[in-house]
Amino acid sequence: MASSDVVQYRSPARRLVEILTVVFLAVYLVWTVLPLFIMFVSSFKDLLEAFKLPPTGDWAGAWVFFDFTPTVQHYVDLFADNNFGTYLANSIIASLGSALISVVFGAMAAYSLSRIEFRGKRDLFFWIISTRMAPVVAVMVPLYAIFRGAGLVGTLPGLILAYTTFNLPFAIWILKGFFDNVPYAIEEAAMCDGCTRFQAFREILPLVAPGIGAFLVLCVLFAWNDFLFASIIGSGGAKTLPVATKELVQPQNIQWGKIMAAGVVTTAPMMFLGLLIRRYLVTGLTMGAVRE
Amino acid sequence: MADTSSSTVELDGTADLASVMRDGRRTINYDPPHLNPVPSRQYYFYLMLPAIIILACITIYPFFWLIYMSLHKVDIGGAGDVWNDFKNWTRLTRDSKFQDGWWLLLKYSAMCMFMEVGLGVLLAVILNNSRAEKILVTIFLMPMMMAPVIAGLVWYYLYNGTFGWYHWLLESAGILGETSILGGTSTAMIGIVIVDVWQWTPLITLITLAGLKRVPRDQLEANMVDGAGPVRNFFQISLPNLYPFLLIAILLRFMDNFRFIDAILVLTGGGPANSTKILPTYLFDVSFQFFKLGRGAAIALTLLVVTIILGLILVRVFDSPASKTGQTQAGN
Numbered sequence: 113m114a115s116s117d118v119v120q121y122r123s124p125a126r127r128l129v130e131i132l133t134v135v136f137l138a139v140y141l142v143w144t145v146l147p148l149f150i151m152f153v154s155s156f157k158d159l160l161e162a163f164k165l166p167p168t169g170d171w172a173g174a175w176v177f178f179d180f181t182p183t184v185q186h187y188v189d190l191f192a193d194n195n196f197g198t199y200l201a202n203s204i205i206a207s208l209g210s211a212l213i214s215v216v217f218g219a220m221a222a223y224s225l226s227r228i229e230f231r232g233k234r235d236l237f238f239w240i241i242s243t244r245m246a247p248v249v250a251v252m253v254p255l256y257a258i259f260r261g262a263g264l265v266g267t268l269p270g271l272i273l274a275y276t277t278f279n280l281p282f283a284i285w286i287l288k289g290f291f292d293n294v295p296y297a298i299e300e301a302a303m304c305d306g307c308t309r310f311q312a313f314r315e316i317l318p319l320v321a322p323g324i325g326a327f328l329v330l331c332v333l334f335a336w337n338d339f340l341f342a343s344i345i346g347s348g349g350a351k352t353l354p355v356a357t358k359e360l361v362q363p364q365n366i367q368w369g370k371i372m373a374a375g376v377v378t379t380a381p382m383m384f385l386g387l388l389i390r391r392y393l394v395t396g397l398t399m400g401a402v403r404e
Numbered sequence: 405m406a407d408t409s410s411s412t413v414e415l416d417g418t419a420d421l422a423s424v425m426r427d428g429r430r431t432i433n434y435d436p437p438h439l440n441p442v443p444s445r446q447y448y449f450y451l452m453l454p455a456i457i458i459l460a461c462i463t464i465y466p467f468f469w470l471i472y473m474s475l476h477k478v479d480i481g482g483a484g485d486v487w488n489d490f491k492n493w494t495r496l497t498r499d500s501k502f503q504d505g506w507w508l509l510l511k512y513s514a515m516c517m518f519m520e521v522g523l524g525v526l527l528a529v530i531l532n533n534s535r536a537e538k539i540l541v542t543i544f545l546m547p548m549m550m551a552p553v554i555a556g557l558v559w560y561y562l563y564n565g566t567f568g569w570y571h572w573l574l575e576s577a578g579i580l581g582e583t584s585i586l587g588g589t590s591t592a593m594i595g596i597v598i599v600d601v602w603q604w605t606p607l608i609t610l611i612t613l614a615g616l617k618r619v620p621r622d623q624l625e626a627n628m629v630d631g632a633g634p635v636r637n638f639f640q641i642s643l644p645n646l647y648p649f650l651l652i653a654i655l656l657r658f659m660d661n662f663r664f665i666d667a668i669l670v671l672t673g674g675g676p677a678n679s680t681k682i683l684p685t686y687l688f689d690v691s692f693q694f695f696k697l698g699r700g701a702a703i704a705l706t707l708l709v710v711t712i713i714l715g716l717i718l719v720r721v722f723d724s725p726a727s728k729t730g731q732t733q734a735g736n
Contacts, residue, residue, distance in 0.1 A: 133530045136526075136530065137530060137531075137536075137540065140527060140544070141540070141543065141544075143602070144543065144544050144546065144547060144602070144606075145543065145546075147547075147555075147558050147559065147562060147602065148546060148547070148550075148558075150558070150561075150562065150569060151558045151561075154561070162567070163566075163567040164567075165566075165567050165568075165569070165572050166572065168572065168575045168576050169575075169576045170576070171576065177569070213458075217454045217455040217458060218455055220451040220452065220454065220455060221451065221452045221454075221455035221456065223448075223451060224447075224448035224449065224451040224452045225452065227448055228445055228448045230445075236456075237719070238715070238716070238719055239463075240459065241715060241718075241719060242711070242712050242715040243459065243463040245659050245663070245711055245714070245715050245718075246463075246663075246708055246711055247662045247663045247684055247687075247704075247707050247708070247711060248663050248664065248665075248684075249665065249684045249687045249688050249691070249704070249707075250470075250684075250687065250704035250705075250707045250708050250711075251463075251466070251704075252691070252692075253470060253473070253687075253691050253697060253700045253701050253704045254466035254467070254469040254470040254473060254701065254704075255462070255466050256691070256692075256697070257469065257473060257478065257480065257697055258465070258466060258469060260480060273462060274462075276458065276462060277462045277463060280455060280458060280459055280462075281459065281463075284455060284459075309447060333549065336551070337549075337550070337551035337552065337553075338551075339551060339552065339553035339666040339669075340664075340665070340666060340688075344692055353551075354551045354553045354554060354666075357553070357554060357557065358553055358557065358670060361557070361560075361670075368561055368567075371557060371561070372558070372561070375554045375557060375558060378551055378554050379549070379550050379551065379554055382549045382550070382551070383546055383549045383550075385549070386545070386546075386548070386549035387542065390542065390545075393545065393610070394610045394611065394614055397548070397607055397610070397656075398611060398652060398653075398656060399656070399722070400722075401652045401656075401721070401722050402611050402614045402615070402649060402652060403614065404610075404613075404614050404617075
């Protein structure tokens with residue numbers, strides 16, 4: 113933390129601290145990556161190899177982890193026998209559908225909320241953000257009862273609506289902060305030049321487009337990673353990847369290789385998307401409270 | 405939305421410039437309000453309307469439905485709901501699992517928070533301005549992109565008593581006996597906390613890093629001139645500047661601990677012997693295993709009330725200038 117332009121005397125204690133920090137970082141790196149690595153590697157092991165473990169205390173035996181012939185059989189099986197193609201499509205439709213609805217309507221609402229003042233605006237805001245923060249299970253109790261009555265349980269539209277309960281408030285809240293940063297003077301100038309209000313809105317779109325795109329991706333990510341809604345509201349006709357993966361766990365016959373492969377299929381796209389919107393991640397995950 | 409009665413709406417290009425200008429001024433408050441005619445505000449309300457309607461349908465309507473359900477014996481079979489004299493509520497006072505659920509939820513959240521904040525801040529301080537900051541942060545945040553349920557499954561595999569690598573590691577190191585970490589009533593809670601820590605510590609690190617970047621450099625330097633070393637500098641200057649950020653981080657994690665139980669459902673399902681049956685998990689069981697939706701509604705309401713209180717605190721923190729602009733007011 114000390115600024116670099118101050119010349120520092122490197123005492124032994126300082127060296128020790130430096131070594132300790134490197135060790136700490138290395139340990140933390142292993143701690144973070146190891147579960148992901150084991151998931152990834154295990155997905156290429158066949159049934160028996162996935163269960164291989166050295167005897168307790170036999171540290172040198174740990175190399176059996178790498179003693180296997182890689183196979184992509186699990187990935188093939190997932191799509192051939194377990195219908196993962198359908199579940200993948202369900203996941204994509206449900207998360208993308210809800211993200212699009214949320215971002216389109218959310219952007220409209222956020223834009224106007226950022227441009228006008230009215231009584232009760234703060235209350236409206238509080239309502240919006242508190243719906244986003246409500247525990248998923250608690251929201252699901254009445255939603256399940258209502259959706260059941262409406263015949264929406266087990267359908268993709270039902271699932272999309274369910275995801276919208278957390279994605280729409282998120283989109284409104286976060287995009288409002290985004291529009292706040294665009295000076296009204298730009299629209300004003302455009303309207304002076306003869307633009308209509310809507311054309312003026314289009315004028316500022318390029319300024320906010322990257323952000324809107326990033327938060328669309330984030331909405332997809334939230335919906336994709338959901339398990340509770342998908343397992344209850346989507347149960348039956350609208351099974352998504354996380355639910356399908358969970359269902360591979362059966363008491364008698366746990367096929368870990370296959371489960372790990374399903375885990376990779378579910379996780380990999382989201383990691384890619386996450387890295388893609390890396391710049392907006394902190395803002396998004398803190399509901400706009402913190403900017404990097 | 406009181407203004408819908410006023411007359412002109414100008415969605416097309418025919419709006420006269422003067423009114424546009426006046427309206428434009430209005431939003432940034434150049435003029436006292438009485439000078440500003442309101443008609444074109446309708447335009448904004450129309451833009452807002454679809455989102456508000458959708459949100460009302462999927463949040464307010466269910467909320468009242470929830471209250472209604474909590475007062476009835478709900479039968480999803482279609483036999484109709486029966487008023488049951490607040491039985492759902494009075495039962496809660498005698499429901500030991502409900503009370504334990506709250507206690508366990510607090511315990512779980514506190515444990516997660518303690519480890520995540522400690523580890524996250526330490527990591528942020530070490531990473532801040534280090535050469536490898538960018539690449540390391542990018543690697544560290546990978547677990548956050550994972551569906552919690554998949555994270556749960558992976559850790560379930562790692563913890564497994566017969567073929568789990570982490571179990572083998574712990575057993576070989578002599579930390580753990582024969583029983584797996586999720587199998588013992590005293591260790592299961594630690595097991596689920598570890599998964600949460602693994603997945604969400606990076607969020608605290610990210611927030612803290614954002615905060616550290618905004619610690620005023622002149623203060624750090626002034627303090628160093630006064631003879632402070634890096635440690636004293638951290639506690640005297642950086643940490644006070646970090647408080648708003650840490651508060652946000654803690655509140656967000658706290659709410660997420662209430663929100664998500666995906667990993668727990670996979671890892672322990674609330675067991676063994678209910679030692680990890682935190683309230684949302686219990687609520688899940690009551691509502692979607694036993695389908696006692698009336699009782700579930702009552703429990704859900706208690707959970708919602710607490711969340712709303714937390715939300716009120718959070719919004720207040722959000723509004724504080726320190727978190728909003730990042731210009732920490734360490735000057736005062």
